[in-house]
Amino acid sequence: MKNGKIVEHGKHEDLCQWNKEYDELIKSFDKKYRGNSQLLVDSTTNTIKSKRLTSTAVSSSNINLIFNREETEFDITKGVYGVQAIDYRVGGKYLSEFVCAMALLYSIPIAASPLIFFYISQEIFNAAKKMHERWLKKINRAHISIFSSVFPSALINICSHDLQEVDHTLPKLKITILMHFGIILFTITILGIICPWLLLPMAIFVSVIIIYQLYLRRLILALNESKIDSITPIYNHVVNTVTERATIQAYRKEREFVKKFNKFCDANATYDFMIKATKLWIEFRIKFISAITLAVVIVICAVVNGVKDRYQVLGLAFICTIQLTQSIVHLTAAIIDAYGSLMTVGYIDNYIQNIPQEIRDNIDRRDWPLIPSIHFQNVLLINSTDHEPLNFSIYAGEKVGNLNIVDINIDVLRQYVDYIPRVPILFNGTIKYNLESNNRRTDKEIMDALQKVFLWEKISKFDNKLDSNASNLFSVTEKKLLSLARIYLNSTVFNRSIIIIEDLEPDTELINNILQDVFKDFTVIVLSNSPNWNAKRIIKLQHSKETRALKSNNLLACTKK
Template sequence: MNNGRIENIGTFDTLADVLLKSIKRQDSQEDVKKAEVKEMPTKKHERMLSIVSVASSIGKEFTEVEQNIQEEVEKGQLSFSMYIQYYRTGASICLLVCMLLLFLIAQVFSNGCDLWVAHWTNGETANAANNTKYTVNVSSAKSNEINNIENSYDFIESQKNYIYIYTIFIAGSIILTTARSLLFYQVCMNASKGLHNKMFSNVLKAPMRFFNTNPSGRILNRFSRDIGAVDEILPKATIDAITAFLVMLGILMMVFIVTPWMILPAVILGILFYFFRRVYLSSAQDIKRIEGVNRAPVFSHISATLYGMSTIRSSKAEEMVIHEFDSLQDQHTGSWFMFLACSGALGFYLDCISLAFLILVTFQFLIMETNSGMSGNIGLVVSSSMILIGMLQLGVRQTTEVSSNMTSVERVMQYTKVEKEEELNPEATEKPKNWPSAGKIAFKNTYLRYAPEDPPALKSLNIVIQPGEKIGIVGRTGAGKSTLISSLFRLAPIDGTIAIDDIDTSTVSLEHLRSNISIIPQEPILFSASIRYNLDPFNKVSDDVIWQALNDVELKDTIESLDQKVCEGGSNFSAGQRQLVCLARAIIRNNKILVMDEATANVDPHTDSLIQTTIRENFKDCTVLTIAHRLNTIMDCDKVLVMDSGKAVEFEAPHRLLQLPGGFFTKMVEKTGPAMEAQLRQIAKIAYKLED
């Protein structure tokens, strides 16, 4: 059925096949249109398609028409300030300077071990040359160095001194290296916690437009993959890179001490190394950013698929959904493979650079006759240069890994700069006591825009709701019913005035405003915690009050204990029971204003009747706003507000509105059919007489 007309008729299997073919036909037509658009030379930008997360019922009218904005992607190389912000989040400048000195001192002790072993070896060689009975022909250069070594025996009296000094270097290297690693990981842990907490705080306080324009997968991507990279990959890659370059620096210093002329080829090779690294980073960072952007739709698709699993299976659309997922996964895998290919190419060129340096170092001892021809020096330089190959490969790989994973820090930083609701309403700071005490609500020339460039979704609203009145809000889809509730909670920028008990809500802090208005949404929200936490998360009431609220909604016999666990999403309760738990929560809050956003739309008639009865008994002195899904639930209200295109077109008692032939509310009642119309008119008439 559609608008009172029969569109299709047949068995379930037949209709399911027809619906699935229709969906596939629409998809193929959209693909053809996209191909035609791509061929147009004047078209510069393509429309970005993304899967929209399931929004809350309060903002559903907005999300139906709101387009998801394209994800912000930085370009070019990462600025040095990004590194400073990251480490400043984890430690103070003084601690960072101390950590840097600790790295340098630890490396000095580590290289001191190698230098001392070389000195020890040369000393033993010189001692053996002096004590041997055989004549050893050595060059004059070597003889001079042997004489210098003999003079050093003035303060090295025995071989034990060599062992003692070597032990000091080894112990210092172990202790300082361990200390620097622990300190560095602690700084990184503090930085990761700080970034996560700041991002989490900003997202929680972000305006609703942020959630309406960013799919859930995009937000989950920041909190899962990006935070995971900052937690696990980035610290290890960073300390490996720092260690590798300190080791390389120490090796080069030892080579320069033994053979000073090697400074020139080292500088040339260093320039080549810098050139290859820069070429790699210019593409690798952008590829890494693209990989992060391509990952978000995968999360969104999985989230949407899990939420709509029953619909997908009933429509037999599994193959279509699998095809969509494979396409998204192929895009992500392609960008990830490109990143790995770039890393492999960089490793090959670095191996060539390292091999060239090793050849120069080795053959210079064979070609040139220098003062560095002692066996200890030769062994030290050659073995260190061989280590240099692995260190250079590791160091550059890890530095590029650091630069690539710093894009995760960059993406997290973007969400730490999200504008907060408090910043949009800096003057909203008041927290009046015992407010609201009556529940009077006045809308004065109120306009609401979800975005400054959008037309108003709520237009020139001027109504006054007296304390204790029960108001039913009706209208077709998109008429502005939920938008009116959004304005009451100030979920979007508002022009005009909304006053509660003669206090302008724009001057009241958002936390104080929202905590003093109760709401029962269409989709009940339960936390994965105990019953007590779901009903009283701030521990403000006693257990007796909680049990009384459960008794009011007839759930006392169902709940075994207040410590009973609620599964994820309240899956261990039926839809009606979840709605009753939300109603019990509102009873405990005992606020003067209650909002019901189509709370009985998805429950059975018995639960609907129970909810209506409970509201009449427990909220008789409160102002109740009910967005109606079934007209019979609001026919006994004090007044009915009819919305159309964001405007209030009718606002009066139901019985009086039904006396207007051709009125908006009258037409809505007439569309229910003659029998239901007569019943609704009778309910409205009885309620009107009782009120009089």
């Protein structure tokens, strides 16, 4: 056929033998489809029966084409005429099914991710819970000296920022890292199935990112360490400002303290900004390298014969490459944030583990104290060798309950010895919670205790009465009265309790009367600067040396000059 006209017809074997042009056409056709489809097709001549529609036409400049259909049977080779249909079937239908199957497999992790992440988050949450419970237990059992040597801001930092890192930030980062790591592995697997040659640029890309991460690791750790160190001065400054507010106002230093606070906040924000800028710069470089990787993938797909003519495969390869680069960007950012969180957790965990703990004895003396008497032996009120230690007894035995205090269970000791500081601290909660947190006392018993310390008249005027928030309702003296009401409620055996009170001024007379009437069976020690105390024994301290004076009441008052 030339120019749309049939110039010669006959059997295939005859045409191949006598028509050189026809023979070359068949050979080129066979070679083309054998190379593109990569199918091994048997070129032996198989006789098949087919129906062929042939048309003959008589062409002239003034006559239209006339088609005469004729059914004929002839022999063709499978390698020549069948290869196109086979190639279309394999390259079209099967390849489409392959792409659809890969897309479905790709969607399985996404569909199952909520269940997987729920399980992972629960495990991480349980691990975080165990960790911060261990921290709080260590702090609760810490030696009393740790609270006098450690700034309150450090404990505030542990109980706020650091616990947030454990309970919230670190679990979220771990889930993000696991999610994107799984996507990266699955994407690389699909690229390997599409074309093994695509694994080469992927391996180079991932290796470059890992090396780049290790190169910047020290910088990131240094920035995170500086950020962590810059938080504690902020807490210190806030605590000192609140505590010494009166002094600051007296010397008119408000602006100076505000400027200092802004300076600490700016320092912390600077390190935070530098970390975020570093993350953005790393993200830019990763995206630049990913663009080069995508270009290499395009070149490989254009060169490989089995991929370049299959647009479904090309599209899947490009989508997987883009998804891989995006996942690596998010994974890198999560790893950078995890550096800071893990550093924080490591520092605090090491600090908590090294806190000196209380010595716990194996003897559980639940019957202590039988007699509420106290013995002071070699007690120093100041850590100096220039001062003499205090040695005195408070009746009924040389030691507390005739036992050495180090032999008493620490929980029992705390249960029967109550201390009221100069400025009592109330818990964040209701009045009822501050008086009896275990809910073992009825409202009537609580009201009776408040009446004994002359507070019920004020509390009864509140709208919520015992359920009112106790945060900002009471003065310092009233807080001491609440502490006495709490001691009265929680003391199961009244003649076995010891109360230590610090600095009762200016309402000395009111509290003295309450101690004489309500707590007459208690052993009470009062630390005060006022000598006007009706106590059974008064110990005056002058330059850490004691002088003794006896009076006729049941209180022991220690006055110091």
